[in-house]
Amino acid sequence: MKIWDCFTAAIRALLGNKLRSILTMLGILIGVSAVISVLSLGAAQSAIVEESFATLGANLIYVIPREGSVGAMVGEATLTVGDAEAIARQASSVVGVAPTAQTYAQVVGGGENLNSLIAGITPEAEWVDNYAVAQGDFITLFDYRARSRVAVLGSEVSQTLFGEIDPSGQSIRISGRQFQVIGVLETRGTGFGFEDMRVYIPLSTLYSTVAASQAGSRGNSVDMISVQVESSDRLEAADQEITAILRDTHNIRVGEEDDFRVLNIASVAEQVTQVLGILQLVLAGIAGISLLVGGIGIMNIMLVSVTERIREIGLRKAIGAKRRDILTQFLIESATLSLCGGAVGVGLGWIIVKIMSVVATNLGFPFAARLPGYAIALSVGVAILIGLASGLYPAVRAARLDPIESLRHE
């Protein structure tokens, strides 16, 4: 029997019982669309993460307190402005250093009021941390030295307080003290996400105003030091230099642990990508379980189908079908069921991802829906395999039927 004839026979048999075929396909269809959406969303997420790290800059190293983490509000106060200065002075592979200290404070302006993160920064942050000014100016060296009460707003803070109006020149109150807004940053959108939600003031001003009440405990401590390294191939060297300098300034003896952590963006990116990859696999695995359930559904229906068609099988054998022919016929039927389910599932999964992309974009988290080729290949491949595997037992049963008894079957 030629393979093409097997196909037409299979399709004829499946069309002969449309509702049942569709219901059976549904299991595989849902499974495949789940796997496809998980993988597509995963791919989109990975792309966003990559993009975010790219905007942060590849040659960046973060130094944070040992107990802190990147973006944490307040870490253990083990790092100081002095440490930043020491790194800038002593590390040869370093081209720029920007310490950041931050704290939460009440911000009032434009008739609105919110509790926001206040980041104390130095002028170097503009290029070290890669901040782009959308309107107005960034904090200058003068502002820093003079402890000026000036503020640059993250785009979301600006949006919340002033809406579409350019806030440059407006005054706001931070912890009850008056500040003048001198600029607004471009939306980062991606990144760690918190950059858009902060108010930036000179670090010196932060110590003398907003954080003055905490001054006893935190002195001139910082939560993070961003270090711009000369080139990407000197990241390792910079890491070692910074560690050596800080161990020295912190008087850490040989054998004692560091009280800080040096994170380089490339390795953080790698870690995050790894974690996301694992998460994706787990989710795809869960989605894959529904494929398995779909496979069981196919096996069930194929068994029913074999039982219903015992006379047909007997007749086919009587007129010359070999075991192999019957086996092939039923295997192709189940594979066709799962292949069709899989193909429609890919389409449905794609639609789901598209819809999610549109919804997320409207909610302010833009991501591009993408359907990686490996996702299609993987889910359709698995679907066909499941179809064949679940069709095998029913098909073998059909092929082994005795023609005489089958013909007599009522």
Place this chain on the structure above:
Amino acid sequence: MLELENITKVYKAGQTEVPALRGITCRIESGEMVSIIGPSGSGKSTLMNIIGCLDKPTSGWYRLDGTEVSELNDNQLAEIRNKKIGFVFQSFNLLSRTTALANVELPLIYNGAGDRRQRALQVLDSVGLGHRVTHRPSELAGGEQQRVAIARALVNNPSLILADEPTGNLDTKTSQEIMAIFTKLNEQGMTIILVTHEPDIAAYTQRTIKLRDGQIEGSTCLKSG
């Protein structure tokens, strides 16, 4: 030509052995039209299954067109059934969801024959159903369904047609029409074996083989008509 030599068939039911055929020897020439009759339990069905290559004898020899069939394996038997034997059943056994044409084409699918449609149309025409080829079995009368089955049996140009109670589900008039087709086919040279318990039907044949208790009664092939 078909030769059976001392064919026996024993079924095992648990510990006991039930002999269904006890040494059948007979010979059916090409172009003959023969009926096999006998009461139920006489071994008719068993003999038909062996002649139709659906079953193998426990002992004895069976030659079909000179081929020793009793020594073939399952796949070879399937090929013999496909090419040399045309089956016609009491309950027609058509695939219900497919058209008359597709039903007739079915045996051709299993030997990879080309030009299936043409051949199927031709045999359907020869049994007088050329005008109903796209009908499904449910849209056809019983006699028409049996004609489709006969066309299906003929489509591979077999050495013999083996019909098991072919008129059992039909009324008298339709039965006569179906028997007329068999008679005509026989006149054109086709070997036909009818298994029946109706003397009326057996009367259409040139020779009747009577079975009783797994043996040919009188142990010879009786000439009649």
